Amino acid sequence: MMSDVTLDSTIIEIETVRQYFETFNAGAFEATARLFAVDGVMHAPFRVDVAGRDAIATYLSTEAKGMQAVPQDMTTLTRADGSLESHVTGFAKFAGLKVKIAWIFHLNEAQAIVEVRIKLIASAQELLKMRDAQPQ
Template sequence: MSTTLLASAPTIDGVSEATIAAYFAGLNAEAYPDVANLFATDGVLVPPFEEPVVGPAAIATYLAQEAVGMRVVPTKGELLSHEPHERVYRIVGQAKLPLFTVNVAWQFGLNPQDQITGVKVDLLATLEELFSYQPLRQRP
């Protein structure tokens, strides 16, 4: 894990996992290969409204296509479960995109080696709010 990422990692009230902090710092630094390397070989990123993305290489490619210009601001979190094979955390905060900001919840799974087994990203917005964002999003 990059010490540079950890130096710029946000403070998350209730969670002190270095891997989770490095994930958010890496997203904000647009260091997508570094973020992807935090995942286990079969780690999964589940973006909102899209198919799961599996494996570090696919995750790095996905983030380079979809996360440019996004800034994430995690604010608080909690440990949901602690099993021998996985710890599960829920983090809430905001994702700031060039044209709007939306409240977000991230659910992380971490294995005993502190690798990310999965991140599920949920938008915390009403359907009406999401539809109001639609015209702002432009895709090539």
């Protein structure tokens, strides 16, 4: 799938996080999953946690097909253990809808994704539209 989103490289300062959005938007979900630590976890909205690269790739191939993620702002802090925590805000486009999203990445010292929490920042009306747009 070709991405219709061009990332602003000045927003995404960490290479792993930039690659996450690039591979995600290209529909290259196996490559997205390889950015995670072997036991990495994705905390997706409305879902049980998805753990491990294979499970993340399968989940994304099923649930994120046709979705585009557009980061607009990023803040990164270093945790006491030397790992990084990056907060990215932006929006996701899916089935003609646009919903505000926050991604919270925890990266280990090798900058592999240990976990990413994906939070919807949307009104109840926007969430209902998104739910109704998903294939059954």
